[in-house]
Amino acid sequence: MAAASNIKKTAIVGSSAKMALLMVTLLALDVVKAASAPTVARNGMVVSANNISSKIGADVLKDGGSAVDAAIATAFALVVTHPTAGNIGGGGFLVLRPAEGEPVAYDFREVGPSGSHAEMWLVDGEYSFDKHHRSYQSVGVPGTVKGLYLAWQEHGKLPWQRLVMPAVQLARKGIIVTDGLAKSLKRAMPKLERYPASKAQFTNDGKLLEAGDLWRQKDLSKTLRRIANRGPDGFYKGQTAALIVKEMEANGGLITLDDLANYQAKKRKPLIGSYKGYEIISMPPPSSGGTVLIEMLNILEGFDLAASGFGTTETLHNMTESMRRAYADRAKFIGDPDFNTDMPIDRLISKPYAAQLRKTINRNKASRSDPSAIILPEESPETTHFTVVDKDRNAVSLTYTLEYGYGSGIVVTGGGFLLNNEMGDFNAGPGLTDSQGLIGTTANLAAPGKRMLSSMSPTIIAKDGELFMTVGTPGGRTIINTVMQVILNVIDHGMNAQSAVDAGRIHHQWLPDVLRYEQQMFSKDSLNGLKSMGHTLEERTNQGSAEVIVFNREVGALEGGVDRRQPDGGAVGY
DSSP: OOOOTTOOOOOOOSHHHHHHHHHHHHTSSSOBOOSSSOEEESSOEEEESOHHHHHHHHHHHHTTOOHHHHHHHHHHHHHHHOTTTOOSSSEEEEEEEOSSSOOEEEEEOOBOOTTOOTTTTEETTEEOHHHHHSSGGGOOBOOHHHHHHHHHHHHOOSOHHHHHHHHHHHHHHOEEOOHHHHHHHHHHHHHHTTSHHHHHHTEETTEEOOTTOEEOOHHHHHHHHHHHHHTTHHHHSHHHHHHHHHHHHHHTOOOOHHHHHHOOOEEEOOEEEEETTEEEEEOOTTBSHHHHHHHHHHHHTTSOHHHHOTTOHHHHHHHHHHHHHHHHHHHHHOSOTTTOTTOOHHHHTOHHHHHHHHHTOOTTSOOOOOTTSOOOOOOOSOEEEEEEEOTTOOEEEEEEEOSSTTTTSOBOTTTOOBOOOGGGGSOSOTTOOOTTSOOOOGGGOOOTTOBOOBOOOOEEEEETTEEEEEEEOOOGGGHHHHHHHHHHHHHTTOOOHHHHHHSOOEEOOSSSOOEEEETTSSOHHHHHHHHHTTOOEEEESOOOOOEEEEEETTTTEEEEEEOTTSTTOEEEEO
16 A cells, blocks of 8 residues: 555544544555644654654664664664754663553663762852853763663663664764754854864864755764674773763863763652543652652642633643742752652652642732742753654653753764763752852752752653553753643643644743743733733743654554654654
């Protein structure tokens, strides 16, 4: 049967039209992709920030690979195609819901090098933002390669080399620079050109890469090949490790050979919550995502959002107030669980606690955030997320990052890959909390081997024991709120995967006491209503880049929603 990938469909309105599209799709062997409808596939699907990378992951699924296999292949491909956040020099989190067995979370967050300490960002007693975020000392020990390998050891089906080699070939043979990538590199060049190896990596003999150029990354190809051949030892030991340490020693960085050799990814128990009969499976600390997400959903469970409607003043107000309260708890309590054993996570995600918080919400008036309390540290929006579901309905939700876009901007000389600046996610220093945005509370101070706090929120949702949805997004501190809103759009507002991703978003993080909203996405009446309640509003451009797969049980099909706020994304299935 002929492929249906070129079939064009108009907007779908109503369940009957949606059902018709799904049934047509199931008669095809490939994917129907429409401008205003979800991508639909019968068997498996990958949704990521880059269409080439999604295709590589989908090809793994077609070859009999598991959802974890496809996630690994996609992650390595993104290193080549999406360098702003795709990485081997950073870290992240993976949540897996197997079709059979218990869900599991993999923590491959970066850690502080052995030379880390709580006051390392002070220069002559004064806090240095540049040292904290823009120096070789801002680089944490990377976790991505070991995290992916651990997940593969436990849930992979295909050979490791099969999963890494497509990225090797992409880097060696080259990719065609897209308009989106060219613009991204141009914006990042002032940072990248400070480092000779970075300038060489991301230019064509010193000239900016332009859309349509063939971009080869030979050093990166060699590094990826070492990883393909030797697994984590190809990164944390041998030539690659030596190159990292040489870079550190020449420039005042802290990472040693022992730091690399001793790094361990961790298997953790996901946080499990519920929302209106749906099971919420998300990331535990050192990610704050699962805790804050479940806390907010618990609060909102007491409101009829379906009745109040999407984007109304009432709905937006109740969402904002839940955000305000949960983000305050985030700042007060959450850090690396291996260093903070007394975090009250069970209480924070409990229904009774949410009921108490709900009682403090005035239905007609905005609360006030205490400006003298803790303020969240800066967290870059430049992360990336992708979701995978295989034919057996094993589901993976994976978010990883370099922290800032292009991380530290430092490419390892001879290695061809970027290093993170994740140490910037540690608090500034003991006692440095102030009204200007510094935070110095104990839970998230730097220490050797300690994981820094994160907002990354890879999440999977089940219904009646079956997969329902997998979702995540980049966006720094906005991540948790974006994930929550996509979930609400599907469950409460009845949107399909693509519509749920396309819909407008808001963000409140406790402090500063500002409700941010995406421009031209909400009615003036709704916004004026919020102002009359006492909310301080601030218009912003795009928030996040959510990647979503929803399983439609009625017809046995997967619906993919790819976020068009960023270019080059793709939902690919079969």
